[in-house]
Amino acid sequence: MGRSPCCDKIGLKKGPWTPEEDNKLLAYIEEHGHGSWRALPSKAGLQRCGKSCRLRWTNYLRPDIKRGKFSLQEEQTIIQLHALLGNRWSAIATHLPKRTDNEIKNYWNTHLKKRLAKMGIDPVTHKPKNDAILTTNDGESKNAANLSHMAQWESARLEAEARLVRQSKLRAGSSNSFQTQNTEFASTSGQVQKPVGPAQCLDVLKVWNGGVWPAASGGVSAAGGGGDLGSPTSTLSSAAGVGESSAAFAEFVGNSFGSCDDSGMMKEESEEEWKRAAEYRSDEIGNPIPFMPGLQETSSFPSDWAASESNRQNAEHVPSGNFVEKFTDLLLSTSSGDRRFSDDGGESDNGSGGVGGGSGDYYEDNKNYWNSILNLVNSSPSDSPIF
DNA sequence: AAGACTGTCAACCGCGCGACA
C-alpha cells in the first residue's frame, strides 16, 4: 500500500549521473532547496525520478560529505556502533556526520565485515564464530547458552526500544531534551514506560557505565533500576552481551594498528595487521573468550549469578589475564592517547600479567571501554535517531 | 597481452512508516 510509482514512469533516466545532471540538481537545490523530491525533477529539468535525485544528493552531491578513506577512528566507531545497532546504517551514519549511510554500509560490507570474518568474529553477532569458546570453561556451558539466548532476545528488544525512542523523539520534536532526559529507561525490560526522548538508549550506556561492574562495585549495582539491572531482560545486558564483545574487539583491533600515520589514517595494508591481531589473540591467550569480556562477567548474566560468590569465582576463572590486560592496556592507550604508562598506574598491573591481580582492573578497563562508547555517544549529534 | 577474477562503490529496488486527505 502506498507504494510510490514515481520510478515506474517511462522515460525516466536510470543509471550513472552525468555531470550535467549533477549540475542541474545542485543548482536547483542551492537555489530552492530540495522541497518535495517528487516534484523536484520536473522543476529542475531532470529526467529522473525524485528518489534518484534524493539519493544522488544525499549520497554524493551534498556539500558536507567527506569522501575518501575512512580513518581508524571512523572504523572503530563503525564497528562499535554496528555492534550496538546492527545494520542500522542511518543511525550509525549520524555518528559519522560527514559520511553517508550508503558509504558506511559499503565500507562495512567490503572491508570491515571481511576483516572480522578473517579474525573469526561473526560480523553479524560480533561473537567469535567458534561457539565452543563459550563452553570451554568448566560448568559454564549452561550459562553461555542462556547468555547467547538472552543476547538474541535482547537484541530484538533493543530494536523495539530504539524504535520507541525514535518515535518519541519525533513527537517531542527537535527539543533540547537530549541531555536532560531521565535515566529510567535502562532499568528493566518492559519498562519503556516513558519513551520520552532520545536519551534513553544513551542512558543504557550511562547506567552501564555507572553501575554494572560487579567486581568493581561490589556487585550488580542499582543504577537507574535497582536490582533489576541484573535482570536477564535488561537493556543493559543487551548492550553488554551484543555490543561489548565486538566493541572490545573493535578497540583491540584499532589499537593493534600501531602503524597509523599521523593523520590517523590506516596504512596499507591493514589486512596484515588484522592477521597479526588474530595471531596475537590466539597466541597470547589460547582462548578467545576475552574478546567477549562483557559476556563473561557483566550484567549480561542474571544478577543472582553475577552476585553469587561461586560464580564470581568462576568469572575470575575466565582467562581474562594476558589478553584482557593487554587489550585494555591498548584500549587505554588509544582512548586517551598513549597513556598506558601514565597517571592511573595501569601499567604496573598490566606488567604483572597476573590474572587475579588484574581482575579489578579488568572491570575498570571495561568501564573505561564503555566510557569511550559513552563519549562517542555523547559527542554524537543530538538528532541522532538512536541516541 | 589478454582474459579471468576480485574488489569497490554508485545506484537501484522493494519495503515500511508517518502524514495526510
Add this chain to the structure above:
DNA sequence: GTGTCGCGCGGTTGACAGTCT
C-alpha cells in the same frame, strides 16, 4: 478507518577498475 503520498532505510545489483594468471 482506509487509501495515497512522500520519504527514508537496508539490501542488492551491476559497472568499472585493479589485480592476477
